[in-house]
Amino acid sequence: MITFDGVTKRYAGGTVAVDDLGLEVPTGEITVFVGPSGCGKTTSLRMINRMVDPTGGRVLLDGVDVTTIDPPTLRRGIGYVIQQAGLFPHRKVVDNVATVPRLLGWERRRARARAMELLERVGLEAALADRYPFQLSGGQQQRVGVARALAADPPVLLMDEPFSAVDPVVRASLQDELLRLQAELRKTIVFVTHDIDEAIKLGDRVAVLRVGGRLAQLDAPARLLAEPADDFVREFLGRDRGIRLLSFVPSGDLPLRTDLTVPVSAAASARGTAEPWLALVDDGGRPLGWIAPRSLPDSGTPADLRPEPYGTFVRGRDPLRSVLDAALLSPSGHAIAVDESGRVEGVVTREALDAALARATGDARG
Ligand SMILES: Nc1ncnc2c1ncn2[C@@H]1O[C@H](COP(=O)(O)OP(=O)(O)OP(=O)(O)O)[C@@H](O)[C@H]1O
Ligand SMILES: [Mg+2]
Numbered sequence: 001m002i003t004f005d006g007v008t009k010r011y012a013g014g015t016v017a018v019d020d021l022g023l024e025v026p027t028g029e030i031t032v033f034v035g036p037s038g039c040g041k042t043t044s045l046r047m048i049n050r051m052v053d054p055t056g057g058r059v060l061l062d063g064v065d066v067t068t069i070d071p072p073t074l075r076r077g078i079g080y081v082i083q084q085a086g087l088f089p090h091r092k093v094v095d096n097v098a099t100v101p102r103l104l105g106w107e108r109r110r111a112r113a114r115a116m117e118l119l120e121r122v123g124l125e126a127a128l129a130d131r132y133p134f135q136l137s138g139g140q141q142q143r144v145g146v147a148r149a150l151a152a153d154p155p156v157l158l159m160d161e162p163f164s165a166v167d168p169v170v171r172a173s174l175q176d177e178l179l180r181l182q183a184e185l186r187k188t189i190v191f192v193t194h195d196i197d198e199a200i201k202l203g204d205r206v207a208v209l210r211v212g213g214r215l216a217q218l219d220a221p222a223r224l225l226a227e228p229a230d231d232f233v234r235e236f237l238g239r240d241r242g243i244r245l246l247s248f249v250p251s252g253d254l255p256l257r258t259d260l261t262v263p264v265s266a267a268a269s270a271r272g273t274a275e276p277w278l279a280l281v282d283d284g285g286r287p288l289g290w291i292a293p294r295s296l297p298d299s300g301t302p303a304d305l306r307p308e309p310y311g312t313f314v315r316g317r318d319p320l321r322s323v324l325d326a327a328l329l330s331p332s333g334h335a336i337a338v339d340e341s342g343r344v345e346g347v348v349t350r351e352a353l354d355a356a357l358a359r360a361t362g363d364a365r366g
Pocket of ligand 1: 011012013015016017035036037038039040041042043044194
């Protein structure tokens with residue numbers, strides 16, 4: 001655990017970059033520092049590995065004041081990733097990644113083997129290992145940067161806007177990759193960004209800072225979206241707050257109607273049903289679309305049924321946002337629930353969805 005205990009940083013010249021910051025970064029979680037430019041994110045991060053020392057208060061690593069640990073020893077346990085990756089331009093990719101293990105005295109072959117393993121872990125082909133950084137794309141360079149930070153298997157990882165120099169598509173895949181790695185590695189990560197969407201996607205907890213280095217709010221993403229502490233946080237969170245909140249609401253407890261589905265073999269007998277819409281299901285249990293029983297042809301083959309478009313969600317796995325999306329894609333206004341293998345489990349009606357939406361966003365309206 002990393003603890004900021006009343007931490008202040010006043011630079012020579014008088015700028016107060018961080019002002020009486022108090023917060024805890026729990027072990028094995030991702031804590032994101034987010035806020036506008038100049039709010040003290042980088043300064044806060046660098047006080048953890050002593051690239052900057054506080055002028056007031058203390059930063060504790062597992063209860064020990066970091067200023068009592070000499071920087072090289074401290075940094076052995078702390079990986080550091082920055083924007084543009086910060087790779088050594090004259091060293092090959094594999095040697096960049098092997099840098100810290102080599103400094104720790106690992107024998108060359110072992111360090112190289114570790115580097116190759118890490119390159120694979122971050123999704124890079126072995127063939128790239130012998131290139132120089134300038135021969136890689138921006139996204140590939142960032143992956144090398146992450147691999148290099150992980151090389152000595154440090155328990156703590158500091159990441160300062162590591163993905164902000166790449167395009168949105170590459171950025172999204174780097175974020176997914178980080179979450180996948182973290183599920184395995186469970187590092188204590190402090191991640192700095194000025195992008196609130198990135199913060200909400202990656203953070204177990206998000207610290208919103210305001211200029212002057214003051215903490216505006218520290219909460220889990222769902223709580224932040226539902227209950228911003230003040231107007232500054234609300235504005236910083238931006239538009240679509242209500243919709244984005246739905247990404248954090250589970251769908252597992254939505255009531256399912258199983259009487260609104262009909263197998264294609266029995267479609268003809270559905271003609272008398274009072275329901276305006278039924279979900280048509282094939283012989284394998286997979287959805288085919290919506291049919292309106294009243295407008296079914298009097299005779300004909302299943303091919304004549306012409307089911308209407310539909311949307312599905314995986315119940316329990318996908319959030320309420322996916323249920324809303326599935327409902328919006330269906331003329332019936334209902335969402336089809338499927339299991340992990342794509343088989344229909346039932347239907348969540350618009351009425352049931354409305355009730356769940358009202359419950360989910362109740363807190364956010366205040
Ligand atoms: N070495 C320094 N000497 C004097 N002032 C500094 C120094 N480094 C940073 N500052 C000032 O401290 C404040 C916080 O800077 P910091 O780099 O921590 O902000 P940041 O939140 O990381 O911003 P950005 O999003 O632009 O990276 C700014 O006003 C900055 O100008
Ligand atoms: Mg910064």
